[in-house]
Amino acid sequence: MKYFSSNLEYLRKASGLKQEGIQEKLSIERTTWSNYERGKSFPNLKLFHKIANYFGVTEYDLLNTDLSKPTNTPIQSFHQHNNIPSLTHLHQCPFCILKDEIILTKDHVIEALKGQIDALKLANRQMEERIYANNQSSK
Known part of the structure; x- marks a missing residue:
């Protein structure tokens, strides 16, 4: 929270x-925003997330x-190289939107792989039990 209020003012002006x-x-009310910029109050989590998304910054960086x-x-370098205005339209940058979609997709893939790993562990355990049972019945 060290930089929250100063970042709000900076991002708004930028x-x-x-x-x-x-x-x-x-x-939101102007006085509410003014209180955020002066460090007098803090938005609820839903609005906090909305503010970060609007300005195209992470919640961590905002704080x-x-x-x-x-x-x-790398994103700023990409913006500079492609003449995308810095900080003013990050929330509309196709690269940033694509990056967020890639991260979301990556998270879904990781969850699917974890499910497959669990299924393989279960199948392996069942195979080991069958092998053990066959070895016991062979004796």
């Missing part, structure tokens, strides 16, 4: 929005990274 503009975009300091992440 997007060219006034507090009134952000209230319309996120369907823990000083977004006003330039970094050279």
